[in-house]
Amino acid sequence: GAVVSQHPSWVICKSGTSVKIECRSLDFQATTMFWYRQFPKQSLMLMATSNEGSKATYEQGVEKDKFLINHASLTLSTLTVTSAHPEDSSFYICSARVLALYTDTQYFGPGTRLTVL
Amino acid sequence: KQEVTQIPAALSVPEGENLVLNCSFTDSAIYNLQWFRQDPGKGLTSLLLIQSSQREQTSGRLNASLDKSSGRSTLYIAASQPGDSATYLCAVRPTSGGSNYKLTFGKGTLLTVNP
Numbered sequence: 314g315a316v317v318s319q320h321p322s323w324v325i326c327k328s329g330t331s332v333k334i335e336c337r338s339l340d341f342q343a344t345t346m347f348w349y350r351q352f353p354k355q356s357l358m359l360m361a362t363s364n365e366g367s368k369a370t371y372e373q374g375v376e377k378d379k380f381l382i383n384h385a386s387l388t389l390s391t392l393t394v395t396s397a398h399p400e401d402s403s404f405y406i407c408s409a410r411v412l413a414l415y416t417d418t419q420y421f422g423p424g425t426r427l428t429v430l
Numbered sequence: 431k432q433e434v435t436q437i438p439a440a441l442s443v444p445e446g447e448n449l450v451l452n453c454s455f456t457d458s459a460i461y462n463l464q465w466f467r468q469d470p471g472k473g474l475t476s477l478l479l480i481q482s483s484q485r486e487q488t489s490g491r492l493n494a495s496l497d498k499s500s501g502r503s504t505l506y507i508a509a510s511q512p513g514d515s516a517t518y519l520c521a522v523r524p525t526s527g528g529s530n531y532k533l534t535f536g537k538g539t540l541l542t543v544n545p
Binding site (some may be wrong): 314318321347354355356357358359362393404406418419420421422423424426 | 434464466470472473474476479516519521532533535536537538
């Protein structure tokens with residue numbers, strides 16, 4: 314099946330710094346990637362939809378200036394958490410959409426655990 | 431607004447037992463429903479996907495059913511094993527949204543299978 318990777322798998326940073334998380338589709342091209350956030354014992358919440366070559370579409374309540382998303386190629390999307398604060402500590406998961414003749418599904422990355430001190 | 435609820439929130443069973451996980455959704459206008467498995471601190475692994483026109487899907491010891499009109503799906507796990515221990519999430523895809531559809535997830539059921 315399709316493989317999606319994320320890097321790093323975990324990161325600890327100081328409050329006020331910025332952190333970049335990469336999401337790559339390893340063996341397929343993804344015109345659309347999604348970024349989710351998951352707090353402990355909570356469901357995945359969609360943060361934004363990222364389309365290659367265009368601006369991301371953010372969900373209501375998600376600050377676009379704080380969570381910068383770049384989808385510069387068909388295999389890479391990045392999420393940058395700017396001026397991170399402890400409340401941004403969470404598990405961030407990306408997914409990549411595969412759209413083919415008989416297939417339209419999302420493949421999920423392994424997630425990135427962000428801890429802001 | 432679509433809401434997805436999973437019951438129970440946690441379940442502990444002895445090895446070998448058959449079990450059922452439940453998922454309900456408020457808006458029946460769905461394109462498909464998907465069951466995922468999530469191990470602690472890990473991403474999601476897709477288990478079964480049921481299209482809105484289907485009633486059930488099977489994969490090995492797993493069987494998922496869908497009753498779209500009543501807004502319910504169940505995941506049946508036969509002869510459970512300790513390796514089945516994980517959080518099981520269901521997610522629905524709406525019929526609307528086109529290429530920018532949004533999945534709505536439940537909070538999951540934490541399953542523990544005791545040896």
